[in-house]
Amino acid sequence: MLAAYPEGRKRSAVVPMLIYAQDETGAVTPELIAEVAKRCEVEPLQVDEVVGYYSMLHRKPLGKYHVQVCTNISCLLVGGEELYEHAKKKLGIGNKQVTADGQFSLEEVECMGACSWAPAVEINYDFHHYVTPERLDQLIDALRKAN
């Protein structure tokens, strides 16, 4: 991966490296931070800063399906907040919590750049537009069944 960056710019690889690694390990652990720091030739503290900054990087393992509901302004105006409340009830968990079976986790997120199709929900890497509570139920039920 480092080869994709210009000479002397290894630190630019910190974010993608963390994301790929997180996909594999499930969470960003201190060991992972140390390893990424070593590979990108920065201080562990500098990787730590990045982990704290980006909401898609998590220090604790998430559910198999990570449901992210946007409640930022555009989504809020067309029911994002109600959608988020609904998701809490449906999954029985709160913000950044994981269901007992480890299948689902929930997060209230800021704008994901999908305002034009608000309200928006992202499950893992898949975007879902114009989501209503009913549509959310269907999505979650379908995922439950898939297991």
Add this chain to the structure above:
Amino acid sequence: MAETVKLTINGKQIEAEKGTLLIEVARQNGIEIPAFCYYQNLSLQAACRMCLVEVEKTPKLQVGCTLPVAEGMVVHTDSEVVRQSRKGMVELLLTNHPLDCPVCDKGGECELQDMTFRYGLGESRFVERKQHVDEEQWSPVVYFDRPRCIMCYRCVRVCNEGLDVTALGVGNRGVVSQILPNFHDHLECDECGACIDICPVGALTSGAYRYKTRPWEMHHVGTICTHCADGCRTTLGVRNEKIIRGNNRDSSGINGEFLCVKGRYAFDFTEHPERLQSPLMRAGGRLEPVSWSQALEAVAKKFIEVKQGSGHFGVIGSCHTTNEENFYLQKFARQVLGTKNVDHHRSGDLATLFDALTDRGKVLATVEDLANAKAVLVVASDLAQQHPMLANQIRASRRLRGARVYTVTPGPVREDKNAVASVRVQKGGELAGIESLRDKLKAESDLTIVFGDAIQGESLRKLIAFGDSLGLAVKYICLVDYSNSRGAFDMGLIPRDGGLSREQMLARDLDVLWVVGANPLKEVRGESKAGFLVVQDLFLTETAQRADIVLPAASAYEKTGTVTNVCGEVQKLKAAINVMGPKADLEIMGLIAREMGPAAVRTLGMWLPDKVFEEIRKTVHGYDVPMPVVATGGAAPTMPLNGRVAALPGSISSAGDTLFTSGTLGRYSKVLNSVMESPGALYEEKGRHS
């Protein structure tokens, strides 16, 4: 001259170099654009928005600290909308600020206070409860009070860019973002305090200084750090005859704002409880306190007795005492006691350097030369540990002016990180290592070679020959250990004309050994060989413990005089505090001379620093420095390259102090011993924090 542009600020026509930042152009023209996060010589952050200004024909307010000036720009820094925006900024910064100014260390010299006073609204529309977070102790010297932080990132940048340590970072984002130390709940770093110094508010505070005083209750004394040889200027904050703070916020001196942990905190040895307060004399095998008159009389009597009996003297001087004291001491030895046995602990081969470079003009680099060097070669020194200020200077040269750095060292050093090339060598292999860089070095336009004690004698001559063969302008810095190691050599505390070296003196049964501010018996076991041992020091060192008479001496922070730094620059000491028991070494020597009789005093002259310095300027090679420069606190370069210098007997070796040790003085500094990095080690991977 670079391309210039014409612009208007507040109706004033201004011509400035194209591309300069608006905030700088305004400053140069006496117009203040208030700023928190902008800091000269650090990367741009544009985080605080305090510097917003109005630029005609642009719809929104512009960020003055990142805006390069352009032709025809019309700027208003004091219009109604700018004033309003500043009020808003200050109001926002204060929403969760604790406003505990009455107990905050920074109160009275706080940039947030000043900005609120000048640009603030005077009231706040926020009525919400403030979020309190307890202060955290990150190290014995660094405390963090999070609610006071205004997130300007100056501390992060100075540690990362300035020090190359990267011990501070920013955690989280938005309203919950905060400054973080590198080890979660504590710092492992240089403990230099630069972050505290640069913090515009009282968020980062110093363990040594916090809650001790209000800043306006101190008076400030500008003097020179007494630890390593770099010669940083430090401004000591003094209250009730106690030094409570060291910093150099006014950037006076060759170090700018830089100070390492020693310069900033290790003045505390002055008040160590074991500090000698009264002369001691051996009676019945034990050292007992006596009065000054008894002690001086006894020393004088012994000196006269041995001299009349044609006995043998040995004199070992100090690397911390002033030029005046060193000069007086060697004159005392040579002209009053009649001995050539004069030496000090030599840590760099200045004799060979001066001899090999004689009559070459300006080939000894000053600190400023180092700052302007295009290329620097560091040989056999862990510079960031042993010469913190020179290392800082090189980092700045690289960062700001693109200087190219090379290292040839026995182990990893911090300078490697941004070096063009680094060569690891065994002791003795330095020249081969340098040789391997020949082609690269040849391509440079100039070069400054900074070398440690491994390069001496023949290898130093070879190094200079190598420099000559490159065909470019080469300058040299010969590293020496302490604040006036260089002055000790220059003033003649050396065994020239056949005198005995330090080691030879210690091995002989001399009738009298007189040790001023040194600890030569530290490593020697058993009794002193000397018949009679006189020691002047601050503490009961291993040497003093074996003395017959011990005379308590004042430290550099308690006296006036001059010192010469590693680059041969003379700077003036100013007494910060007065001491009751101890006396300055110069005075002690003068009083011994007086006890010995009028002839001795006539030979030596009065023991007044200014008088002795006058004599130094007239008689010591290269010390005819301009008085106004020295008197006004400047650094005056000496010109020692005139005439051959004979080789000297005895060994040359650095004491190998790290960033956290400083010979005897370091042992008596509580702060230096309290930080977890102490004592540290040279050439260690860990020392680089990466």
